[in-house]
Amino acid sequence: MTLELCTRCGKCLSTCPTYQVFLSEAYSPRGRLAFLEAGLHHPSFEQCTWCEACSRTCPHGISFPLLYFEYLLKNNFKKFLSLPFPFERNPFFLYETFKTKDDFSSLTVTPEQADILIFFSCDVKNFYPRALKKFLLFLQKQGKKASLIEEGCCGIGYLITRNFEGLKKQALKIVELVLKAGKEIVVFCATCWWMFKKIYPLILENSEEVGQFSEKIISAYAYLFRECPEELKVFSEKVLFHLPCHLTDERKAFKYNLKVEEFCCGSPRFPLLKMGFPEKYQKFWKKKLEGKDYLATFCIGCYLNFKFHLKEPPKVVHWLELLC
Numbered sequence: 308m309t310l311e312l313c314t315r316c317g318k319c320l321s322t323c324p325t326y327q328v329f330l331s332e333a334y335s336p337r338g339r340l341a342f343l344e345a346g347l348h349h350p351s352f353e354q355c356t357w358c359e360a361c362s363r364t365c366p367h368g369i370s371f372p373l374l375y376f377e378y379l380l381k382n383n384f385k386k387f388l389s390l391p392f393p394f395e396r397n398p399f400f401l402y403e404t405f406k407t408k409d410d411f412s413s414l415t416v417t418p419e420q421a422d423i424l425i426f427f428s429c430d431v432k433n434f435y436p437r438a439l440k441k442f443l444l445f446l447q448k449q450g451k452k453a454s455l456i457e458e459g460c461c462g463i464g465y466l467i468t469r470n471f472e473g474l475k476k477q478a479l480k481i482v483e484l485v486l487k488a489g490k491e492i493v494v495f496c497a498t499c500w501w502m503f504k505k506i507y508p509l510i511l512e513n514s515e516e517v518g519q520f521s522e523k524i525i526s527a528y529a530y531l532f533r534e535c536p537e538e539l540k541v542f543s544e545k546v547l548f549h550l551p552c553h554l555t556d557e558r559k560a561f562k563y564n565l566k567v568e569e570f571c572c573g574s575p576r577f578p579l580l581k582m583g584f585p586e587k588y589q590k591f592w593k594k595k596l597e598g599k600d601y602l603a604t605f606c607i608g609c610y611l612n613f614k615f616h617l618k619e620p621p622k623v624v625h626w627l628e629l630l631c
Contacts, residue, residue, distance in 0.1 A: 310344045310374060312367040313337065319361035324571040325354055325579075328587045336361035336371045343371075343378060354582060356574040358552035359505075376509055380471060409436040411455065414443040421454035422446075423530070424485065424492040429460050430607030431495040435624065438495060441631035442527055449535055456484055456492060461502040467576065471510065478507045482520045491523050493530050495625065497606035500526055501553035527627055528605070529560035536564060539630055546629060547599045547621065549613075551606035568595050572609040573616075585616055596621055603629055 319336040320326050326335040333339070334351045342349045355372055362370035418424060423446075431439045446453055458481050465474035481503075485492050494500050503524045511517040531539060542548075550558065550567040561567060570592040573585030596602060602621040604610050613623045 310340060310369075313340045313344075313369055314366070315341075316366065318364045318366070322360040322364045324356050324358060324360070324573070324588055324591075325351070325584065327591060328584060336365075336369075339371050340369070340374070343375060353578040354584065356552070356571055356576070356579065358571045358574075360552065360571065363555065373505060373509065376466075376506070379469065380509065409440065411439065411443060414440070414447060414453075415455050416452045418454045418456075418488040418490070420452055421488075421490060422451045423453050424456050424488055424490050425453050425527075426461070426481075426492055426494045426499055427455040427457045427459075428494065428496055428499050428607075430499075430610070431625075432459075434607060434610060435495075435628060438527075438625040438627035438631075442493075442495075442531075442627050445531070445538070445631040449538075451534075453493075454488075456481070456488075458484065461496075461499040462506075463498055463502055466502070466506060474506075475510050478510050478517075482507065482511070482516055485520055485523055486516060491525055491530070493525055493527050495527050495605070495627065497526075497551035497554035498608055500524060500557070504556070526554060526557050526560070526605070528565075528630070529557050531630070532560050532564070539564070542629060543600070545598070545600040547595060547602050548626060549602060549604040549609060551604060551609050554605055568592075570595070572604075572606075572612045575608050575612040575615070585612055589616065601629065 315337055317337055323335050328334075331338070333342070333349055334354060339349065339351055339355065342352070352375060355375070357372040359370050359372055362368050362373075415421075425439070425442075427439075443453060458477075460477070461481070462474045462477040465471070465477060494503070504521050507517050508521065548565060548567045549572070550569040552571050555569060558567075571588070573579065573588040575585070579585060596617075599621040602613055602617070602623050603626045604613065604623065605626050610623060610625070617623065
């Protein structure tokens with residue numbers, strides 16, 4: 308993927324969340340790519356939601372976020388972004404601050420005994436452990452065994468602060484653990500899925516090991532649909548299943564048996580919150596929630612953003628809290 312492939316056709320404009328709100332060429336993928344090609348840094352780079360909707364409408368599959376990260380890496384970018392959060396230099400802040408009381412030891416085994424691995428990420432550990440518990444009970448019913456990989460974070464905090472050195476160390480650690488176990492690893496978060504599938508190859512320069520690792524990544528829903536689709540529940544019309552931007556590449560796993568609504572939540576990242584973007588962007592999707600009791604998503608960023616900006620009903624939950 309290269310900048311030169313962009314023909315400035317503008318197909319990306321109508322799908323870009325920030326362009327839809329600000330109606331400025333500088334806040335469109337096409338505009339950002341023009342700045343990037345000219346070697347200029349524009350504030351709009353940090354207001355990109357990283358949804359990659361541009362790549363799904365582009366005739367050449369160009370993704371501004373991935374090209375931007377690649378540009379920063381090639382130019383040995385070392386300046387951290389300053390964020391007014393406790394996790395500015397500690398991407399494990401949420402993981403270390405919120406402590407779950409849930410104990411999954413009776414439902415899990417060692418990696419050697421397991422059929423699959425589960426990435427025990429900060430989101431499923433601290434915000435919707437019920438989704439993991441229901442999934443583990445479901446596996447037990449199917450005679451399957453799982454082991455938890457307790458590395459806490461995929462490294463998204465490092466990416467947010469542009470600490471690529473820290474991200475590379477975290478990526479190498481997780482890749483090594485998974486390849487050593489030699490089994491599929493199930494994720495409960497679209498952000499983790501995206502990091503493993505899209506960002507790790509950039510950080511680790513598409514090494515053979517990261518290629519083998521990426522092939523082992525599967526979402527919890529895709530795993531259930533593949534193994535036992537007939538066991539999945541029929542859901543109420545009172546539920547809206549939100550498809551996070553970073554999970555759209557797996558839509559084939561639920562295309563014919565799960566009705567989903569695909570839209571950007573508005574992102575919980577600080578540069579966007581500072582501009583009031585999430586509130587402004589709600590007009591593009593809030594009507595979808597009329598008459599719904601539950602808003603089920605598959606991403607910690609979306610989950611937190613919905614929790615922060617919406618009042619119940621609908622109640623915000625994880626997909627697996629309703630499907631298992």
